[in-house]
Structure formats: C-alpha cells, structure tokens
Amino acid sequence: MSASGSDVILERMMSLHPKIIDLTLDRVWRLLHAVGDPQDRLPPVIHLAGTNGKGSTQAMLRAGLEGAGKRVHAYTSPHLARFHERIRLAGTLIDEDALTDVLDRCYAANGDETITYFEITTVAALMAFVETPADFTLLETGLGGRLDATNVVAKPELTIITPISIDHTQFLGDTLAAIAGEKAGILKRGVPCIVGPQPDDALEVIEARAAKQGCPLFAHGQHWHMWEERGRFVFQDETGLLDLPMPALIGPHQMENAGAAVAALRQLGFDEDACGAAMRDVTWPARMQRLRDGPLAKAAGDAELWLDGGHNPAAGQTLAKVLADMPKRPTHLICGMLNTKDIAGYLRPLARVAESLTAVSIPGEANTLPADITAREAAAVGLAASQAGSVAEAIAEITEHAPESRILICGSLYLAGNVLRENG
Numbered sequence: 001m002s003a004s005g006s007d008v009i010l011e012r013m014m015s016l017h018p019k020i021i022d023l024t025l026d027r028v029w030r031l032l033h034a035v036g037d038p039q040d041r042l043p044p045v046i047h048l049a050g051t052n053g054k055g056s057t058q059a060m061l062r063a064g065l066e067g068a069g070k071r072v073h074a075y076t077s078p079h080l081a082r083f084h085e086r087i088r089l090a091g092t093l094i095d096e097d098a099l100t101d102v103l104d105r106c107y108a109a110n111g112d113e114t115i116t117y118f119e120i121t122t123v124a125a126l127m128a129f130v131e132t133p134a135d136f137t138l139l140e141t142g143l144g145g146r147l148d149a150t151n152v153v154a155k156p157e158l159t160i161i162t163p164i165s166i167d168h169t170q171f172l173g174d175t176l177a178a179i180a181g182e183k184a185g186i187l188k189r190g191v192p193c194i195v196g197p198q199p200d201d202a203l204e205v206i207e208a209r210a211a212k213q214g215c216p217l218f219a220h221g222q223h224w225h226m227w228e229e230r231g232r233f234v235f236q237d238e239t240g241l242l243d244l245p246m247p248a249l250i251g252p253h254q255m256e257n258a259g260a261a262v263a264a265l266r267q268l269g270f271d272e273d274a275c276g277a278a279m280r281d282v283t284w285p286a287r288m289q290r291l292r293d294g295p296l297a298k299a300a301g302d303a304e305l306w307l308d309g310g311h312n313p314a315a316g317q318t319l320a321k322v323l324a325d326m327p328k329r330p331t332h333l334i335c336g337m338l339n340t341k342d343i344a345g346y347l348r349p350l351a352r353v354a355e356s357l358t359a360v361s362i363p364g365e366a367n368t369l370p371a372d373i374t375a376r377e378a379a380a381v382g383l384a385a386s387q388a389g390s391v392a393e394a395i396a397e398i399t400e401h402a403p404e405s406r407i408l409i410c411g412s413l414y415l416a417g418n419v420l421r422e423n424g
Contacts, residue, residue, distance in 0.1 A: 067277020
C-alpha cells in the first residue's frame with residue numbers, strides 16, 4: 001500500500017460524510033453492529049470527558065500505566081500533524097498499513113449510509129483496538145459525553161470527568177449545568193468516576209447523576225487533594241499521602257490534571273512508582289510546548305518560541321496564569337482561531353500579560369476566523385494588534401522589532417497542527 005493510502009480513504013470519508021457535528025448515537029450503533037461490535041471486546045476501558053485537560057490527563061494516566069509495565073491503547077482527538085496520532089495501539093502510534101487497512105474495512109462496512117467523519121473514524125479506532133492485545137483502553141470523548149461516539153462501552157473500568165467550563169454552547173447548552181449534564185452522560189451504573197476540580201453548578205449535576213446511576217464518585221476537594229510543596233507534587237486521598245515529582249507538563253493547571261490521573265491510578269490499584277511515572281514521563285504536544293528545533297524555531301533566533309492549542313475562555317485564563325508565572329520577558333502572541341469559539345473570552349485574560357497579538361488565518365481550515373476579525377477582537381480587549389499572512393511571516397515581523405522576546409503561537413489545536421507540520 002502506498003504511504004498516502006490512509007489519507008486517500010480519510011479524504012473519501014470527509015467528502016462522503018462531511019465533517020459536521022450531529023449528536024446522536026444511532027449511526028454509530030449501526031456501524032458497530034456491522035463490524036462485529038468491537039466495543040464489547042475492548043481491554044478494560046477508562047473513559048474521559050470534560051471541557052479542559054482531557055488530553056493531558058489521559059497522557060499522564062498512560063505514562064503511569066506504561067510505567068507499571070502495562071500495554072495501553074489510547075484514542076484522542078483532534079490530531080495535530082497526522083491522523084495516526086489519534087490511535088495508539090499498545091503504546092505505539094498506529095502505522096500506515098494498519099491504519100489504511102482498518103479505515104478501508106470500516107468504510108466498506110458503512111456503505112452508502114450517512115455518518116459523520118468523527119463517528120466513522122471512532123469505529124475504525126475501536127476495530128483496531130480489539131485486534132491488538134493490550135491491558136487497558138483509554139477513550140477520550142470528542143464532544144460532550146452523553147451522545148459522543150465514544151460513549152458505547154456498557155461497563156468501563158473507570159470514568160474520569162476533568163474540569164468543565166463554557167464551550168461548544170451551540171451543541172451542549174449555554175449553562176454550566178447543561179454542559180455538565182452532557183459530560184456526565186459517560187457515567188455508568190456502578191462504575192467509579194474520578195472528578196477533577198469543578199465549579200459548584202457543574203459538580204451538583206455530576207453528583208445528582210452519579211446518585212441516580214449508583215456511581216461511586218471520587219471528587220477533588222472531597223475524596224482527594226493535591227498541592228505543591230517545596231517543588232514536589234503532594235497528593236492525598238483516603239488511603240494516604242504521596243510525595244511525587246512535579247508534572248513534566250508546564251503550568252499550574254497541570255496540577256489539576258495530574259491529580260485526576262493519580263486518583264485514577266490509585267483507584268485502579270497502582271502504586272507510588274506508577275504515579276511517579278505519570279508525573280515524570282508524560283509528554284503531550286502543543287500544551288505550552290517549547291519549540292527549540294526546526295525551521296520556525298530557527299527563524300525565531302534569540303526569541304523563545306512556544307506553542308499552545310488551548311482555545312476557550314478557561315484555556316485563556318490558564319494560559320495567562322502560566323505566562324505571568326514565567327520569568328519576565330516581553331510576550332507577543334501569534335493567534336489563529338476557529339469561528340465557533342468565544343474569541344473575546346479567550347483573549348481578554350491574555351491582554352493582561354502580552355504586549356501584542358499578530359493575527360493569522362488557519363491554513364486549510366474552512367472554519368478559520370479571518371485574521372482581520374481576530375485582530376479586531378484583540379484590539380477590542382486592549383491588545384496592540386496586527387495581521388500577518390502566515391505564522392512564519394508573523395515570527396519575522398515580531399523578531400525584527402523584539403529579537404529577544406517570548407513568542408507564543410496559540411488559539412487553536414488546528415493552528416498548532418499546522419505549526420508542527422511546518423516546523424517539521
């Protein structure tokens with residue numbers, strides 16, 4: 001098979017089954033039945049939902065499980081540089097031949113029936129998982145929870161709900177309570193759930209749903225706690241206290257994600273060594289990632305070049321805290337966002353810590369917010385704003401006037417993926 005085999009099939013899926021969001025599980029159930037119900041034959045499943053931190057929490061959990069010698073499948077979305085990143089088989093990204101084969105079989109099984117891109121590729125991932133031996137399967141929801149295409153496992157080993165905030169209001173509702181209700185749809189009768197830090201409105205909904213479902217909850221602030229002490233990550237739950245390394249991922253928000261990952265590992269029966277591996281060995285691109293090599297990093301010269309894919313108001317607040325805690329250096333943003341996002345809510349906290357923003361459109365993305373609108377919104381929240389035709393052009397303009405600054409490329413995982421591909 002040619003190296004482009006999976007790309008050809010993915011493009012075919014996109015054209016026949018448009019990349020739209022249409023929340024229902026009927027199409028997924030139909031295709032799952034057609035391919036032999038792989039959701040019923042997966043290794044023990046840990047299912048994650050939430051607005052922020054799903055990917056980082058999953059990455060830490062995977063690092064901990066693998067540190068304990070376990071083979072781990074993992075499913076995440078969206079991908080950054082290549083689709084293969086979404087499907088990790090027993091610790092290794094799916095290879096081209098395997099991906100092409102499973103996509104081709106899934107496409108053939110679906111026939112001419114209507115289905116969305118995310119749904120059909122999720123079914124393909126589940127098919128791949130049942131065909132490779134592993135000890136655990138980590139499933140990250142794409143959107144919401146109740147009607148997400150990943151919500152098809154009757155009895156997971158464990159569920160996790162990371163922090164919930166306002167996002168995707170056109171699909172999930174415009175209140176925290178409504179959004180939490182959708183996220184809590186992953187709860188299953190009798191299955192324990194780890195709950196990360198939540199606003200009161202969200203936690204009340206999760207607790208009510210758990211009571212109705214008979215789910216044991218292990219909630220931050222009630223059943224487990226975490227804090228930093230003398231440069232160490234301290235975790236405490238009802239079974240005792242752990243003194244661990246700080247998480248390798250940068251930012252105070254990663255403490256919350258680390259806490260959920262450690263709580264999950266403890267619930268699954270793993271020891272302090274596994275929890276230490278979760279902190280020490282985790283990697284997760286485009287989450288305050290320092291770019292040190294590659295053409296874009298080289299073009300930045302003496303400037304620091306950073307990349308982050310956060311894209312909602314909560315992510316903007318978190319990113320502002322991270323930047324405020326870093327060594328003082330003039331910070332300039334390069335930002336591109338989707339037109340479905342709350343751009344003002346995202347940028348408002350960043351205006352307090354950045355000197356300027358250069359707006360770009362996201363290459364090849366139909367739903368990109370045009371650079372001129374991003375620049376206008378940035379100016380409205382108090383940022384000195386300009387536009388550039390590309391990220392490379394923006395870097396050149398910034399470094400010409402501020403050669404030793406800190407440059408942060410931000411606003412979208414889709415932009416982050418373009419940057420990682422360009423930086424090679």
